[in-house]
Amino acid sequence: MSLLEFSHVSFTRENRALVNDLSLSIEAGDFLSIVGPSGSGKSTLLRLCCHLISPTEGTIRFHGQDLMRFNPMELRKQISYCFQMPYLFGDTVRNNLEYPFSLRNKPVDPDRLEELFAAFQMSTSNLEKEIQHLSGGEKQRIALMRSIVFQPEILLLDEVTSALDVANTQIVEKVIEALNQAGITILWITHNPEQSRKYANKILTIDTGEIRSLEAIR
Numbered sequence: 001m002s003l004l005e006f007s008h009v010s011f012t013r014e015n016r017a018l019v020n021d022l023s024l025s026i027e028a029g030d031f032l033s034i035v036g037p038s039g040s041g042k043s044t045l046l047r048l049c050c051h052l053i054s055p056t057e058g059t060i061r062f063h064g065q066d067l068m069r070f071n072p073m074e075l076r077k078q079i080s081y082c083f084q085m086p087y088l089f090g091d092t093v094r095n096n097l098e099y100p101f102s103l104r105n106k107p108v109d110p111d112r113l114e115e116l117f118a119a120f121q122m123s124t125s126n127l128e129k130e131i132q133h134l135s136g137g138e139k140q141r142i143a144l145m146r147s148i149v150f151q152p153e154i155l156l157l158d159e160v161t162s163a164l165d166v167a168n169t170q171i172v173e174k175v176i177e178a179l180n181q182a183g184i185t186i187l188w189i190t191h192n193p194e195q196s197r198k199y200a201n202k203i204l205t206i207d208t209g210e211i212r213s214l215e216a217i218r
């Protein structure tokens with residue numbers, strides 16, 4: 001059984017199919033790069049994967065069960081989505097990174113937070129920084145940290161290095177590679193051709209909401 005299975009999935013808005021009759025199997029441990037022109041439906045596909053939106057036709061199965069039947073809050077603990085435009089709330093970085101603990105009724109684990117900052121080669125002094133004072137690149141990394149405080153089964157990444165310099169892009173790529181090596185399934189939208197081939201085992205190319213190719217490269 002595939003981990004995530006799209007079967008003839010369409011998502012239509014205003015008489016336009018943003019995703020059109022898409023069938024795709026994602027296996028546990030896959031690292032799938034998703035590429036395609038702007039507006040081709042890549043983010044729409046990721047939104048469907050974590051039930052931010054529902055298919056207008058077709059079915060999506062997660063562990064063989066209809067994804068639409070999962071409790072959305074529970075689902076998003078297992079399938080974590082890191083947005084293209086990082087959305088941070090509250091006043092500080094700490095508010096954001098402590099949120100996943102409160103969501104699970106767990107005490108904050110300072111060691112886990114330290115581990116995350118170490119992985120991203122950032123100082124823990126950033127915890128007290130106000131959101132409004134963060135750079136675009138800092139926001140991207142904090143949003144990514146928040147989505148992996150507790151490791152999800154599937155991590156959905158939407159151009160998560162677009163605001164980063166070369167050095168920080170490499171750091172983030174290494175973090176993501178390590179997550180995949182630890183067994184997390186990754187779906188990563190990227191516009192960078194080199195990045196799309198570096199770590200992925202499969203490359204999905206979509207255009208006008210349809211699959212153009214699915215290439216196994218490892």
Ligand SMILES: Nc1ncnc2c1ncn2[C@@H]1O[C@H](COP(=O)(O)OP(=O)(O)OP(=O)(O)O)[C@@H](O)[C@H]1O
Nearest residue numbers: 013014018036037038039040041042043044045084
């Ligand atoms: N809820 C919606 N209602 C109507 N149109 C939408 C909606 N969501 C997305 N679109 C449109 O659907 C198309 C696909 O959008 P999507 O964000 O999935 O593309 P993308 O491939 O991720 O693009 P980019 O690479 O520029 O981020 C775009 O033309 C977008 O304007």
